[in-house]
Amino acid sequence: MKISNLKAERIVWVLLIVSLVLYGIDYLIFGRGGEIGFGFLGNLAFLPIYVLFVTLVVERVLKSREQAGIKQKLNMVIGAFFSEVGNRLLCDFSGFIQNAQELACHLRFTTQWVATDFAKAADFLEAEEIQADSRLGDLAALKCFLMEKRGFMLGLLENPNLLEHDEFTDLLWAVFHLIEELEARRSLDRLPGSDMNHLSVDIKRAYSHLIREWIMYMRHLQQDYPYLYSLAARTNPMNPDARVEVV
Numbered sequence: 001m002k003i004s005n006l007k008a009e010r011i012v013w014v015l016l017i018v019s020l021v022l023y024g025i026d027y028l029i030f031g032r033g034g035e036i037g038f039g040f041l042g043n044l045a046f047l048p049i050y051v052l053f054v055t056l057v058v059e060r061v062l063k064s065r066e067q068a069g070i071k072q073k074l075n076m077v078i079g080a081f082f083s084e085v086g087n088r089l090l091c092d093f094s095g096f097i098q099n100a101q102e103l104a105c106h107l108r109f110t111t112q113w114v115a116t117d118f119a120k121a122a123d124f125l126e127a128e129e130i131q132a133d134s135r136l137g138d139l140a141a142l143k144c145f146l147m148e149k150r151g152f153m154l155g156l157l158e159n160p161n162l163l164e165h166d167e168f169t170d171l172l173w174a175v176f177h178l179i180e181e182l183e184a185r186r187s188l189d190r191l192p193g194s195d196m197n198h199l200s201v202d203i204k205r206a207y208s209h210l211i212r213e214w215i216m217y218m219r220h221l222q223q224d225y226p227y228l229y230s231l232a233a234r235t236n237p238m239n240p241d242a243r244v245e246v247v
Helices: 002-030 033-094 100-105 115-127 139-148 150-157 160-164 166-183 193-224 226-234
Strands: none
Touching: 033 139, 033 150, 033 160, 033 166, 033 193, 115 193, 139 150, 139 166, 150 166, 160 166, 166 193, 193 226
């Protein structure tokens, strides 16, 4: 750091000396001291405006580019999550959702979907009450899968770009909470009704975050990466008729 500051100080002095030399040459050749002074004061008066321009405009452009880069990296992290965990969870969670078929009917996106279609799907999810029941699905299989992927998801939390996406962070925490709830129980057989209801709430929370984040990610792929979106549409976990083969 000290070396960097020293170099910066030297650059400042060099620039000042060069400026003085050029003003001196101008005065020696043309002898117009008044004009030189006038020009110097004019440039000095413009300096605050120049600094303001650089601070407000250039810095904003640089910040916008930085945010775009962070968003792109974050979407890569989200994509890795759905490839490794999320798509499988959408299928596994569906076994616990009472209105899963109704939800799936509104989420069978195709390659013909556009931004308005995804907006309608998001509005439907906001208005629809997700009904979860932990008694309907296989809790033991869900526990086994989540514990298997626990290390992968912990690695995602180490990514600093997650600070820019509260919704995805909330999704990870909801899934981690469900993992801890399932892991804390030695046996998932013959649990009391009150405990099953508690697990139902945890499943509903995780599924709600998951499906909303999934819709946002699919919309991102449709807009920016059509070739990835094409594969996602042909392997849509919410569409039992989806086929990966191109027909």
